[in-house]
Amino acid sequence: MPTVRERLSDALLRMGTDLALARAELQRRLAADADRQGYERAQSVLMLARWVDTAVLWLSWRLRPRIMPDR
Numbered sequence: 001m002p003t004v005r006e007r008l009s010d011a012l013l014r015m016g017t018d019l020a021l022a023r024a025e026l027q028r029r030l031a032a033d034a035d036r037q038g039y040e041r042a043q044s045v046l047m048l049a050r051w052v053d054t055a056v057l058w059l060s061w062r063l064r065p066r067i068m069p070d071r
Helices: 005-032 039-063
Strands: none
Touching: 005 039
């Protein structure tokens, strides 16, 4: 049975991955309209979102137990 720590790590991994994929897709879509007003501001917001994605994934990795049990 997975521990609370393992479940939290798994949930954060799923959330971080989903957020990173959504952000990457949004960046690709915004790149098509790079000449529109507000593009620079949108890019700066996406950079902050990238930091959040990275922090969530890092936390997931840090919560992962050091020794994975045999299942």
